[in-house]
Amino acid sequence: QVQLQQWGAGLLKPSETLSLTCAVSGGSFSGYYWSWIRQSPGKGLEWIGEVKPGGTTRSNPSVESRVTISADTSKDQVSLSLTSVTAADTAVYYCARWSWAGPGDVWGKGTTVTVSS
Amino acid sequence: QAVLTQASSLSASPGASASLTCTLRSDISVGTYMIYWYQQKPGSPPQFLLRYKSDFDKKQGSGVPSRFSGSKDATANAAILLISGLQSEDEADYYCMVWHDTAWVFGGGTKLTVL
Numbered sequence: 001q002v003q004l005q006q007w008g009a010g011l012l013k014p015s016e017t018l019s020l021t022c023a024v025s026g027g028s029f030s031g032y033y034w035s036w037i038r039q040s041p042g043k044g045l046e047w048i049g050e051v052k053p054g055g056t057t058r059s060n061p062s063v064e065s066r067v068t069i070s071a072d073t074s075k076d077q078v079s080l081s082l083t084s085v086t087a088a089d090t091a092v093y094y095c096a097r098w099s100w101a102g103p104g105d106v107w108g109k110g111t112t113v114t115v116s117s
Numbered sequence: 118q119a120v121l122t123q124a125s126s127l128s129a130s131p132g133a134s135a136s137l138t139c140t141l142r143s144d145i146s147v148g149t150y151m152i153y154w155y156q157q158k159p160g161s162p163p164q165f166l167l168r169y170k171s172d173f174d175k176k177q178g179s180g181v182p183s184r185f186s187g188s189k190d191a192t193a194n195a196a197i198l199l200i201s202g203l204q205s206e207d208e209a210d211y212y213c214m215v216w217h218d219t220a221w222v223f224g225g226g227t228k229l230t231v232l
Contacts, residue, residue: 037163045163045214045223045226047220047221047223058219058220096162100151101168102165103153103165104155104163105178107163107164109162
């Protein structure tokens with residue numbers, strides 16, 4: 001079945017850039033949207049943005065000016081870049097398969113990112 | 118005012134039914150939205166449960182038991198996740214989600230305790 005493996009730096013200083021990667025295996029990559037979602041400690045879920053390999057990207061207005069989401073079809077990977085991080089960006093970051101039929105039917109295990117000086 | 122509002126917590130007994138409510142902001146109508154529901158257990162990512170717009174436009178997530186179902190209360194401008202025959206394993210956080218304007222928006226989540 002489809003599996004998502006995530007990785008990236010877990011500890012950042014304020015003003016640095018968050019970079020995460022999500023590798024897709026076991027299923028179609030180009031046929032779906034892929035989203036990044038985050039969850040702050042003890043808080044709810046926030047959709048960050050999505051990418052369709054070879055196509056469009058969309059992002060949440062709350063982070064739009066700082067976020068870049070891209071897809072590499074040669075590696076079946078999706079990447080997230082978030083610039084100028086602050087403590088408010090401390091969260092568990094998830095990648096997930098996204099579609100109108102069932103958004104978030106497959107999720108990565110999550111990557112904990114802490115922003116601290 | 119938040120787009121989606123959920124009660125922070127709910128308790129119910131094993132074997133009973135639980136209705137989790139997701140209320141839409143007053144200026145938007147629940148009838149026009151597809152509502153998505155997720156279950157999240159501690160230390161795990163959310164899991165897609167189902168989507169519901171109407172009795173004619175709904176879909177259960179893969180492997181999700183039929184005792185999880187969706188509905189709407191137009192009078193309350195709310196979506197409802199009904200869990201029947203509660204089991205201890207249903208104890209979790211539940212989130213609703215919609216596509217609104219230009220973003221996917223989650224409710225704040227309801228912590229369901231089964232005791």
